[in-house]
Amino acid sequence: MRAPFLAVMFAVALASLPAVAGAEPQRDFQTHCSGCHQMDGSGAPKFGIPDMRHAVGHFLRLPEGRHFLVKVPGTANSPLGHADTAAMLNWMVFAFSRDEVPADFRPYTAQEVARLRGQTFHDVPGARAEIVRRLRADGLDIQ
Numbered sequence: 001m002r003a004p005f006l007a008v009m010f011a012v013a014l015a016s017l018p019a020v021a022g023a024e025p026q027r028d029f030q031t032h033c034s035g036c037h038q039m040d041g042s043g044a045p046k047f048g049i050p051d052m053r054h055a056v057g058h059f060l061r062l063p064e065g066r067h068f069l070v071k072v073p074g075t076a077n078s079p080l081g082h083a084d085t086a087a088m089l090n091w092m093v094f095a096f097s098r099d100e101v102p103a104d105f106r107p108y109t110a111q112e113v114a115r116l117r118g119q120t121f122h123d124v125p126g127a128r129a130e131i132v133r134r135l136r137a138d139g140l141d142i143q
Contacts, residue, residue: 025084025091032078033092041096045143048125055142057093057100058135065131069093070108070116072124082117083110 030039037043041052059065069075069089078085086108093101121127135142 025088026095028080028084028088029092029095032080032088033074036074041092050128051143052092052096054097054100057097057102058140058142059131060093060105061102061138061140062131062134064127065135067116067119068127068131070113071119071121073120076117076120081110082113085113085117086110089113 029037036049037052041056043049043051045051056069059069069092070085075085075089080088089108093105132142
C-alpha cells in the first residue's frame with residue numbers, strides 16, 4: 001500500500017518541477033533581486049543600491065544601458081538560466097518603469113542574456129554613472 005502511494009507522490013512531484021524550475025519572473029525578482037532592490041524596486045540609495053522606479057526603463061534607450069541591466073553582478077551571477085533571466089528583466093522594466101520604456105523596446109532574449117552575461121564590469125557604479133550622465137545629457141531627469 002505504501003509503495004503505490006509513494007509512486008503517485010513522486011509522479012506528482014516530478015510533474016510539478018517545470019513550474020518550479022521555470023518560476024514566474026516576479027517570483028524570480030523577489031527571490032534573487034529584492035534583497036537589495038526591495039520588493040517595490042526602491043533600492044537603498046544611501047547604500048549605493050539605486051531606485052529602479054521610473055528610471056530603469058530609460059536605460060533601454062542606450063545600448064550600454066540595456067547591456068548594463070544584464071551585466072550587473074546580481075544579474076550576471078544569478079543562478080537563473082538565460083531564458084528565466086530574460087523573462088525577469090522584461091518583467092522588471094515594465095513593473096518598475098512602464099512609462100519610461102521606449103516605444104521601440106525589444107524584449108530581452110535568452111541568446112542576448114547568454115552573450116552579455118560573461119562581460120562583467122570592473123566598476124559598476126562608474127558604469128552606471130556614465131549611463132546616467134548620457135541620459136541626462138539627452139534631457140532625461142534620472143537619478
